[in-house]
Amino acid sequence: MKRGDNDAKEFGIRLLVPTGGVASALFISALFLILLDANPVAAYGAMLRGAVGSTFGLTQTLVKATPLLLVGLGICIAFRARCINIGGRGQMIAGALLATSFALRFGAWPRPVLIATLIIMGFVGGAVWGFLPGFLKARFAVNEILTTIMMNSIALQLMNFLLQGPLMDPAGIEAGTFLAQSARLPEAARLARLVPRTLLHSGIFVSLAMAVVVYVFLWRTTLGYRVRATGLNPHASRYSGINVSIHQALSLTLAGGLAGMAGAIEVMGVHYRLVEEFTSGYGFTGIVAALLGWLHPLGLIPASLFFGGLLIGADTMQRAVQVPSALVNAILGLVVLFVSSSAVWTQQWIRRIRARGEVSS
Amino acid sequence: MAYTPPIAARIDHMEMVDIVKQFPGVRANDHVCLDVHAGEVHAILGENGAGKSTLMRQLYGMYQPDEGEIRINGEPIAFRKPLDAIRAGIGMIHQHFMLVPTMTVAQNVALGQPSTRGVRLDLDVVSERIVRLSEEYGLAVEPDAAIWQLSVGEQQRVEILKALDLGASLIILDEPTAVLTPQEVSDLFATLKRMVAEGHSLLFISHKLHEVLEVSDRVTVLRDGVTVGTRPTNDTSRDELVKMMVGRDLKRHEHRAVGCGDDGLTISALHVDGDRGEEIVRGVDLTVRCGEILGIAGVSGNGQRELAEALAGMRPITAGTVVIHGNDLTHVGLNERVKAGLSFIPEERMRDGAIGEFTVQENVFLRDHESPEFRRGPFLRFGDMARHASRLVEEYAVKTPTLDTPLKNLSGGNIQKLIxxxxxxxxxxxxxxxxxxxxxxxxxxxYIHKTLLEQRDDGTAILLISEDLDEILSLADRVAVIYNGRIVGTVDRAVAEPHSIGLLMAGIYE
Structure with missing residues (x-):
């Protein structure tokens, strides 16, 4: 059958178009580098070395990929139910806040119990943050893009308030530094480091496990089946007795939960305390990683590794060729722009192939 | 894009010679030949997938042929885009109208044409042209009416006016009667005759045989991308054309006398509101007995869609009752209705009946994925699902490469069989x-008709809602006609005849 040919062709397009998008973004960035008198070959060489050229670079790439994967998984579930979750950042904060407060209070619990509880707390915190927009969408048809963005601001202000008030590190107050950060987490609440003198922590296993869990959820459970049905065709879903609003709200809740988990793990594995700006763009980069990963839980694994590497490599490049840090952000922005617009292109291309594959009367 | 106003030299003769169009895996047109003269209606007949639309899209510049040639008045010509075809004097009336609903008739006709006044609009000039054309061709349309206010038949007239105003002398009509009432069809045919008398050439695509026989001068039959033959309409017959189309004889339905069973579905004084909050079903009383097909005939838009949705539990019932086998289901949701023994084939197959991106197997379980047969705790039982799906696919002769094929890759007929x-x-x-x-x-x-009849013989009460009167007359044991939200007449099939039902459908009753 020719169907196989088409499948192979589709797979090729799915692989080729985003890669081409990344390449074009890097090409345009090279023009900027030349304008700034930097050698693009040297710059990209430094980027590659930084991301994968050393043990430390590699571990850093993995450290960055860990939260990206979790946030991206949530985005993926939401997208599958035709919901767009821009609230990754707020949900990470909500999860981290709940996990941190819990850890600081119940630090005496046995380590495995505490760590499991904290990860669940992260999920719960984020899930609450995702549920609210989900509920508003289901009940009052409020656009989830707007509410999730607004929930980001609320979470951010809440964290700022708590870090400068009730959650502020007592040691900082004593020393008179008044840094906006929480006290250090008790030993029992910290995730194990996997490689000495690096930040690589065991949270990556949680991320990877969740990718499999989300895959099973979406394709092997009745609930996941309904979530996908809801997203693909709400009319037919309704006709089949599926409550579309509830499943959309559920998808946003789960998306929030996964982002909240990322927040908790980031605090427990990297910082050992809640610090301002610990989310460092994961909430948004996670969306792009999800798109690059074809909105598929398993496709997300390489996609988040790629973006993790890009974030790390950009740092190295900045130091190596002495370009302003603004340029690094611009390069990341271009990659994001090209990849997300290429996703649309991929869809159109595939649609055209499929259309050509069908006989019309 | 710049459009040079109606230059269109009259097309006296158009030929498509040995057209080949290859799609991946399918040769949609395999050396197809077709020609049409000025003053002729040439009908193109074929089943879905026979290659009719592909052929027409090449003539209209939407696709380019891989081989073969299009000639106009003997000169070879290549259309790279629809605009080229329009410039050459070809117009196409699509099955789904290409009109802007919120704009007026004149505005729609003016779209895509330069104004005679440069940058200023010339809607009054366009309106005058519309009035003149509508008188000439019997296309009664009010230029200032908004499209959304018009009936389907009127919208189609606007499409024809648009093509005529662009100077088309060869007009392709893609299943033009699919959406029309019998009265509108005869109006359309009158218009087509005037157009032909004026020297236009018409290509008429249809799968309705009696219309083809009525309106065309010649018929070309396509099957599986190949020309089966071209016949002068006077020299052919319904049976011959059917044989050419399907390559075999069709069986006529046998109608068994039906035993009067108990009441299956009883609808009393049902009232339902439409999308804009206006009452659209206004007191419908119907009883469908077990082992009976009750057909509801009627022109689209007279409340049958809303009636069907209300019965399925998708639309609230404002007054009246729905009873299935003695259970009052007026105010329960869809799932309870299904449990009470109701099944439903929705009108909009791809919108409401199935999920195109889901695989064949996933679509089989759209409603039943919760049933204990197919789930184990939170998980789907894939093995059992696959067995059940492959049994259904086999039993109902659904043609699909695999159970994992996305449903939308199947033909409309196979999708409907699966539903x-x-x-x-x-x-x-x-x-x-x-x-x-x-x-x-x-x-x-x-196949679907046969299955419905078998189902009836098994004692199911079937409510058949259709705009295809032939279908109702060949299947239903009793025919009810819906007009303006009310049942205006119910007749037994034995005494039902198209003419009187057509009058009822048009709202002509005592």
Whole structure:
């Protein structure tokens, strides 16, 4: 059958178009580098070395990929139910806040119990943050893009308030530094480091496990089946007795939960305390990683590794060729722009192939 | 894009010679030949998938042929885009109208043409042209009416006016009667005759044989991308054309005398509101007995869609009752209705009946994925699902490469067979079938009709809602006609005849 040919062709397009998008973004960035008198070959060489050229670079790439994967998984579930979750950042904060407060209070619990509880707390915190927009969408048809963005601001202000008030590190107050950060987490609440003198922590296993869990959820459970049905065709879903609003709200809740988990793990594995700006763009980069990963839980694994590497490599490049840090952000922005617009292109291309594959009367 | 106003030298003769169009895996047109003269209606007949639309899209510049040639007045010509075809004097009336609903008739006609006044609008000039053309061709349309206010038949007239105003002398009509009432069809045919008398050439695509026989001068039959033959309409017959189309003889339905069973579905004084909050079903009383097909005939837009949705539990019932086998289901949701034995084939197959991106197998379980047969705790039981799906696919002769093929890659007929299989696999006692064969090829239509009759003989109460009067007359044991939200007459099939039902459908009753 020719169907196989088409499948192979589709797979090729799915692989080729985003890669081409990344390449074009890097090409345009090279023009900027030349304008700034930097050698693009040297710059990209430094980027590659930084991301994968050393043990430390590699571990850093993995450290960055860990939260990206979790946030991206949530985005993926939401997208599958035709919901767009821009609230990754707020949900990470909500999860981290709940996990941190819990850890600081119940630090005496046995380590495995505490760590499991904290990860669940992260999920719960984020899930609450995702549920609210989900509920508003289901009940009052409020656009989830707007509410999730607004929930980001609320979470951010809440964290700022708590870090400068009730959650502020007592040691900082004593020393008179008044840094906006929480006290250090008790030993029992910290995730194990996997490689000495690096930040690589065991949270990556949680991320990877969740990718499999989300895959099973979406394709092997009745609930996941309904979530996908809801997203693909709400009319037919309704006709089949599926409550579309509830499943959309559920998808946003789960998306929030996964982002909240990322927040908790980031605090427990990297910082050992809640610090301002610990989310460092994961909430948004996670969306792009999800798109690059074809909105598929398993496709997300390489996609988040790629973006993790890009974030790390950009740092190295900045130091190596002495370009302003603004340029690094611009390069990341271009990659994001090209990849997300290429996703649309991929869809159109595939649609055209499929259309050509069908006989019309 | 710049458009040079109606230059269109009259097309006296158009030929498509040995057209080949290859799509991956399918040769949609394989050395197809077709020609049409000025003053002639040439009908193109074929089942879905025969290659009719592909051929027409090449003539209209939407696709380019891989081989072969299009000649106009003897000169070879290549259309790279529809604009080229329009410039050459070709117009196309699509099955789905290409009109802006919020704009007026004149505004729609003016779209895509330069104003005679440069940058200023010339709607009054366009309106005058519309009035002149509508008188000339009997296309009564008010230039200042907004499209959304018009009936489907009127919208189609606007499409024809648009093509004529662009100077088209060869007009392609893609299934133009699919959406029209019998009265509108005869109006359309009158218009087509005037157009032909004026020297236009018409290509008329249809799968309705009697219309082709009535309106055309010649018929070309396509099957599987190949020209089966071209016949002068006077020299052919319904049976010959059917044989050419399907490559075999069609069986006529045998009508058994039906035993009067108990009441299956009883609808009393039903009132339902439409999308804009206006009352659209205004007191419908109907009883469908077990082992009976009750057909609801009527022109689209007279409340049958809303009636069907209300019965399925998708639309609130404002007054009246719905009773299935003695259970009052007026105010319960869809799931409870299904449990009470109701199955439903929705009118909009791809919108409401199935999920195109889901695989064939996933679509089989759209309604039943919760049933304990197919789930173990939170997980789907894939093995059992696959077995059930492959049994249905086999039993209902659904043509699909695999169970994992996305449903949208199947033909309309096979998708409908799958929906039918799914709805009947629950062994319903009451079945509501809305437009079950619309847009479905003849082979699948036959199959679906046969299945519905078998289901009736098994004692199911079937409510068949269809705009295809032939379908109602060939299947239904009793025919009810809906007009303006009310049932204006119910007749037994034995005494039903198209003319009187057509009058009822048009709202002409004592």
């Amino acid at each position: 039918l299989a799914r709805e009947l696999s629950r062994r319903p006692t009451v079945l509501i079938a809305a437009q079950p064969t619309r847009g479905v090829d003849i082979g699948a239509t036959e």
